[in-house]
Amino acid sequence: MPELPDLTVFSENLTKRLKGKCVKQLEFYAGERIKISAAELEKAICGSIIENVKRAGKETELVFSNGTKLRVHLMLTGRFAIVKNYGALDWKVITLLFEDGTALVVSDPKGFATIKLNPEENLVPDALDITKSYLKEKLLKKKNSGIKVFLTDQKVVLGIGNAYVDEILWHSRISPKSLAGKIPDSAIDDLIAAIKKVLLDAIEQIKKADPEIIAGELRNFLVVHNSSLKFSPTGHKIIREQIASKTTYYTDEQVLYE
Amino acid sequence: MPELPDLTVFSENLTKRLKGKCVKQLEFYAGERIKISAAELEKAICGSIIENVKRAGKETELVFSNGTKLRVHLMLTGRFAIVKNYGALDWKVITLLFEDGTALVVSDPKGFATIKLNPEENLVPDALDITKSYLKEKLLKKKNSGIKVFLTDQKVVLGIGNAYVDEILWHSRISPKSLAGKIPDSAIDDLIAAIKKVLLDAIEQIKKADPEIIAGELRNFLVVHNSSLKFSPTGHKIIREQIASKTTYYTDEQVLYE
DNA sequence: GCCCCAAACAACGA
DNA sequence: CTCGTTGTTTGGGG
Numbered sequence: 001m002p003e004l005p006d007l008t009v010f011s012e013n014l015t016k017r018l019k020g021k022c023v024k025q026l027e028f029y030a031g032e033r034i035k036i037s038a039a040e041l042e043k044a045i046c047g048s049i050i051e052n053v054k055r056a057g058k059e060t061e062l063v064f065s066n067g068t069k070l071r072v073h074l075m076l077t078g079r080f081a082i083v084k085n086y087g088a089l090d091w092k093v094i095t096l097l098f099e100d101g102t103a104l105v106v107s108d109p110k111g112f113a114t115i116k117l118n119p120e121e122n123l124v125p126d127a128l129d130i131t132k133s134y135l136k137e138k139l140l141k142k143k144n145s146g147i148k149v150f151l152t153d154q155k156v157v158l159g160i161g162n163a164y165v166d167e168i169l170w171h172s173r174i175s176p177k178s179l180a181g182k183i184p185d186s187a188i189d190d191l192i193a194a195i196k197k198v199l200l201d202a203i204e205q206i207k208k209a210d211p212e213i214i215a216g217e218l219r220n221f222l223v224v225h226n227s228s229l230k231f232s233p234t235g236h237k238i239i240r241e242q243i244a245s246k247t248t249y250y251t252d253e254q255v256l257y258e
Numbered sequence: 259m260p261e262l263p264d265l266t267v268f269s270e271n272l273t274k275r276l277k278g279k280c281v282k283q284l285e286f287y288a289g290e291r292i293k294i295s296a297a298e299l300e301k302a303i304c305g306s307i308i309e310n311v312k313r314a315g316k317e318t319e320l321v322f323s324n325g326t327k328l329r330v331h332l333m334l335t336g337r338f339a340i341v342k343n344y345g346a347l348d349w350k351v352i353t354l355l356f357e358d359g360t361a362l363v364v365s366d367p368k369g370f371a372t373i374k375l376n377p378e379e380n381l382v383p384d385a386l387d388i389t390k391s392y393l394k395e396k397l398l399k400k401k402n403s404g405i406k407v408f409l410t411d412q413k414v415v416l417g418i419g420n421a422y423v424d425e426i427l428w429h430s431r432i433s434p435k436s437l438a439g440k441i442p443d444s445a446i447d448d449l450i451a452a453i454k455k456v457l458l459d460a461i462e463q464i465k466k467a468d469p470e471i472i473a474g475e476l477r478n479f480l481v482v483h484n485s486s487l488k489f490s491p492t493g494h495k496i497i498r499e500q501i502a503s504k505t506t507y508y509t510d511e512q513v514l515y516e
Numbered sequence: 517g518c519c520c521c522a523a524a525c526a527a528c529g530a
Numbered sequence: 531c532t533c534g535t536t537g538t539t540t541g542g543g544g
Contacts, residue, residue, distance in 0.1 A: 001531040058532080075530095076531045112530060112532070144524070144541085154533080162531060245526075246531080259517035289544075316518080333518045333544095370518070370544060402527085403538075412519080420517060475517095503540070504517080 001076050002217050004127055004159030005202035007055045010080060010214045014053035014060070017082055017214075018104060022049045023064075027086075027095040028115075036117050044068045044117055045096070056122055057158030071116040072106055078113035079215040081105045127159040127195055136188060143181020147257075149244045150180045151195075160195070164202065166225035166249045168194045170232065175256040176248050182257040225249045259334050260475050262385055262417030263460035265313045268338060268472045272311035272318070275340055275472075276362060280307045281322075285344075285353040286373075294375050302326045302375060303354070314380055315416030329374040330364055336371035337473040339363045385417040385453055394446060401439020405515075407502045408438045409453075418453070422460065424483035424507045426452045428490065433514040434506050440515040483507045 002010065023045050028038040049065040060080075062070040072078070078093070086095050086103040093113045096104045106113055125134060138156050150156055151165045160168065169176050171194035174187055183191065205221045206213060219226065223233050226249065232238055236251040260268065281303050286296040307323040318338075320328040330336070336351070344353050344361040351371045354362045364371055383392060396414050408414055409423045418426065427434050429452035432445055441449065463479045464471060477484065481491050484507065490496055494509040 073532080075533075110530080110532095114533085142523085146524095149524085261517095331518080335517085368518095368544080372519085400537090407538085502538095 001161060001163070002074060003058065003161035003164050004055070004199050005164070005206055006213075006217050007058060007060060007074075007159075008203050009206045011053045011055045011060050013212055013214050014062075014080065014082075014104075018050045018053060018062075018098075020049060021098040021100060021102070023047065023096050024099045025097040027092070027097070029092055029094070034115050036115065041070075041094075041115075041117060045070065055159075056119075057124070057126060057154060058161065059116075061119075069118050071119045073114045073116075074106070075108065075110070075112035075114065077110045078106060078108040081107065081215060122158060124155060124158050127157050127199060130157055130192060130195060132188060132192055135192060139180045139183060139188070143179065145180045146176065146244060147174060147178045147180050147183065148176035148246070148248065152246075159199070162246045162248075163219060163222060163225045164198060167198045167202075167222055169254060170224040170250060171198055173254050175254040176243050176250050178255070178257040184257065187255070187257070224251065259419060259421070260332060261316065261419040261422050262313070262457050263422070263464055264471070264475050265316060265318060265332075265417075266461050267464045269311045269313045269318050271470055271472050272320075272338065272340075272362075276308045276311060276320075276356075278307060279356040279358060279360070281305065281354050282357045283355040285350070285355070287350055287352070289351075289369055292373050294373065299328075299352075299373075299375060303328065313417075314377075315382070315384060315412060316419065317374075319377075327376050329377045331372045331374075332364070333366065333368070333370035333372065335368045336364060336366040339365065339473060380416060382413060382416050385415050385457060388415055388450060388453060390446060390450055393450060397438045397441060397446070401437065403438045404434065404502060405432060405436045405438055405441065406434035406504070406506065410504075417457070420504050420506075421477060421480060421483045422456060425456045425460075425480055427512060428482040428508060429456055431512050433512040434501050434508050436513070436515040442515065445513070445515065482509065 026042050026046060028041055030038065045064060045068055048068060050062055051065050052063040054061050054063065056071060059071045059073045081089060082102055082104055083089065084102055086105050089105050089107050091107045091109045091111065093106045093108050094115055142150055148165055148169065151160050151168065152162060166176065172187065172190040174183065174191060206218045209218050224238055229238055232251045232253065234253060236253050238249050238251055241248050284300050284304060286299055288296065303322060303326055306326060308320055309323050310321040312319050312321065314329060317329045317331045339347060340360055340362055341347065342360055344363050347363050347365050349365045349367045349369065351364045351366050352373055400408055406423055406427065409418050409426065410420060424434065430445065430448040432441065432449060464476050467476050481487070482496055487496055490509045490511065492511060494511050496507050496509055499506050
């Protein structure tokens with residue numbers, strides 16, 4: 001369940017470690033949910049060189065020298081690993097073997113991770129690129145949605161998941177139960193500022209704490225979505241509650257617009 | 259909001275009073291929700307003779323000598339009237355003028371009543387024709403529906419509305435909140451018996467109280483869905499509650515299967 | 517109270 | 531915790 005900040009750092013580090021490597025061979029353990037075949041993948045990727053690894057929303061995209069793109073969604077429990085002896089890893093979903101003997105492995109004990117070959121470009125904006133005019137339009141179109149559901153809807157904005165949305169809403173002092181259509185204009189400004197601040201700060205924190213990270217999640221710096229805390233930085237009691245079937249942390253500092 | 263019993267008596271009485279009458283002229287006040295044109299209606303009906311009036315679920319169907327069928331749904335507030343001076347009536351939806359100078363008027367102050375010309379045959383069975391095997395199959399297919407919602411769903415069974423469903427469920431001692439899929443076999447027998455008994459008894463009551471009725475509703479004989487009662491015939495307090503946004507009357511005699 | 521449609525919500529599986 | 535699908539519920543309008 002890494003979200004935008006984790007995945008941003010992962011892709012930077014994956015670029016550093018994989019750029020220029022040539023794929024020699026591929027192992028692919030397809031579940032039914034992945035529609036491409038091993039043969040198709042092999043043809044598209046084997047022999048070509050990784051040029052870049054970038055984040056696309058909550059997915060990670062490998063860009064190859066021949067223009068092929070391979071997009072990985074880690075879902076809840078997927079992980080990247082770069083190893084010499086990939087045979088030792090369990091729950092492999094796909095393995096790219098490089099000519100230098102190393103391998104990139106995507107593994108997932110739950111088996112939910114997905115792979116897409118040459119996906120369509122995303123039409124939905126990334127959280128770091130969000131504009132006020134876009135957000136206002138969407139808030140009105142989905143005026144009866146809860147704001148938490150709204151912000152984690154990948155058809156609205158890409159990259160925000162269940163943990164960071166709580167941080168963003170606390171920083172903008174908006175209750176997670178507020179209705180999308182009822183957020184006043186000034187709070188929309190606060191919200192957009194919070195989205196960028198929270199996510200960019202988290203990227204910095206993660207880089208500082210583990211500069212080489214390509215898997216797992218670092219969350220100990222979260223100030224409300226954090227089960228080890230009782231109070232927000234401003235001393236208000238943190239409330240833990242299921243909202244829209246998701247564990248949610250918030251405080252009474254956050255205004256309920258409805 | 260007449261339901262099956264009222265509409266059954268209406269159609270019998272309309273047959274008695276209209277059979278053999280020839281349509282001379284037609285006035286049609288179409289809302290947007292009715293897709294047929296006055297011209298179309300005129301061509302199909304003018305000059306032909308009413309052969310029969312029958313109930314089709316919650317609709318009333320006029321059958322003409324030329325085979326044309328005109329189906330009327332009264333919705334919440336529609337009414338039939340047979341008059342000499344139809345000009346005096348408000349909220350007319352459609353008026354059929356007969357050669358003998360009388361007119362059949364469908365009026366509706368809310369304007370929700372609908373008219374269909376030569377509709378498809380109903381594929382859904384009428385409440386009075388329901389069989390156990392059919393009901394069991396549907397109960398399983400919609401196993402997570404509330405039984406009250408289920409029985410008033412016109413895609414499941416035709417003719418039961420918000421008032422009579424409460425009577426039926428009380429007579430079969432099934433809580434309106436029971437889940438369709440959890441009703442035991444013996445209770446399904448009770449339910450089917452109650453559907454028929456409640457509806458047929460109501461038809462008799464209505465005929466006795468007002469043998470000529472073609473509009474309005476007679477409900478004073480209902481034993482639970484009746485705001486003037488505090489207790490069921492067996493002395494249990496009647497509970498009034500909104501269930502699935504409908505006013506519902508029931509008692510604690512009714513078993514909750516879930 | 518009736519019915520239709522669209523949007524929101526819940527449950528389930530992968 | 532994630533996403534897609536499916537079915538159910540809710541709200542608005544006619």
